[in-house]
Amino acid sequence: MKLIVHYNRHNFFILTLLFILFGIASYKLTKNVLLNELDESLEDAMDRVNGYVQTYHALPAPTTYDNLLISTEPVSHPVDKPYLTYVNGDITVKGKKHIGRTLTFSVSLGRQYYNIIISRPLEGIKHITKAVMLITMTMILLLIVVLALVNRFVVSRLWRPFYGTLNSLKNFRLNNTDAVEFKKSNIEEFSIMNEHLQLVTSNATKEYHLLKEFTENASHEFQTPLAIIRSKLDVLIQQDNFTEEQTAVLAEAYSAVTRLSGLSQSLLLLTKIENNQFSDQREIPLHDVLQQKVSQFEEIWKDSDISYSLQVYPSFVKMNADLLDILLNNLFSNATRHNRPGGVIHISLDNTSVHIANTGAYEALDGEKVFFRFYKSAVNNAYNGLGLSIVRQICIVSHLSPAYEYKNGLHYFSFHWQ
Structure with missing residues (x-):
């Protein structure tokens, strides 16, 4: 009211x-x-x-x-x-x-x-x-x-500056280089409010850019020493003068470095998504994109002894193309990674939703936590737990509604839009 x-x-x-x-x-x-x-x-x-x-x-x-x-x-x-x-x-x-x-x-x-x-x-x-x-x-x-x-x-006319301020705040974006402007008002209370909001938005924009710069620099600086460590481990693993126990230790170290590199990249991607750096959106033919993505994973599923089914109808979704590609990559990788030999993956698309179901663990995941950061099931905890968190953040910025359900031995991930 x-x-x-x-x-x-x-x-x-x-x-x-x-x-x-x-x-x-x-x-x-x-x-x-x-x-x-x-x-x-x-x-x-x-x-x-x-x-x-x-x-x-x-x-x-x-x-x-x-x-x-x-x-x-x-x-x-x-x-x-x-x-x-x-x-x-x-x-x-x-x-x-x-x-x-x-x-x-x-x-x-x-x-x-x-x-x-x-x-x-x-x-x-x-x-x-x-x-x-x-x-x-x-x-x-x-x-x-x-x-x-x-x-x-x-009185309605007197409140117009207040609603003008709300509209300015509504259009405010942290990644926008232009400072938000509030219309001047001869009402003292509104003028004071606009001055404080101008100061708050200006400070928030400065802190955002500093945080963005720090995150990008930190991720870049992490990748360089990680790449050096990984290359040195590659050289050591290829040598023949190590015992089996030493080789196993080197393999574990190599795996940890690989995971750390993936974690750094995933956290950087999450930060970019949360900061709305993928703001360009357009109508995308999802049926075509799904068919292309299935063809990319087809060979992987064949090597893993996983069968699949695809049922699509012409459907369009408005979102960023890069985010859609990341979303499908994470979902398909998740369905592949947590599957088993002889398992199945079912993909279906209708006018307002896409469903991806796969075999895997014989028990349901925690539906309230599965999309949250660093969640890992008890069955498989070898991964960093950021894949579905990235999916959730993409859904937030793209106005999609994610859902998880376990039925008939299948894990269903559904995404709805209007």
Whole structure:
């Protein structure tokens, strides 16, 4: 979920909650203000009635004026103090019953006490409250809509430099000699972020080139003394004045030097693949390449008493041609090296996958570790364990999905793409 979407969801929830709370508060406040005004008008009317009684020594006639209803009734005991009450349907205005507010107080004429009741309907207050409520809620709703539009367009525009930076990072490659460029922003936080990212990518590129140079130099320097040692061992092995025990020791040393040379070359190849030095990719007719590779290994399989089958359909894969050749060489060599006399190799190709199955060990390999560096099965540990690791790294940079399975006495290596 994008940050702006997450922000808008929280913002919408908060605004909706505020809309409801403001609506309730607006209704309550408006109603209370209007009720206070109504009560004050009733108290003003009470003062006028008291003044009339004191001036004319008579009760005001029951009347309806300005929605004020005044009525009197004789009582034996006066009320202690004026009080306000609600009445429901007892106030008649223009022939209609209304709920209202009444003020009751007592006056005396001679020795007789009278209760005077002044009433006013709440109909006007209801209409005014509804009108004020509608206007207030409409304004708040319009404010929420405006804020939502501002968040959608203005905030989205503010985040454009951030997404521009992400696109620049997406296109960043360590083996690219050109420094990554970030667009300038007048927003301080984005500007600081771009400065730090510029520094990080620059340092990463420098360290990559230093590591690449060191790896290549180290591999080259290793090969020279290894070649010298191997040539000297060749000369010693060809001499006749060694015992069998000495000859066996020399053979072991020669084998170790050969393995060390192969290990150095394999590690260098892995480093090159991991550093994406085989970036050139194109559509390759895999069916043709497989047939050519089988013809190269055909004589080896014949000498090793290994039979094979090949079933291919026209299929294309997008990857680097050199990496494809390394991939197939390692897979075919692996299927040959770990096979047995009288064994078989089955190769099949369809539109989106290639499968290579071979006989070999009578037990399954560790499917979770078989493609990892320096993994060796208990059956055969005479090799450096980098072949399938190289295959795995090629699959990563070429967007292939490798898989291993053991069934029906065969080790299946499958590779899928889309």
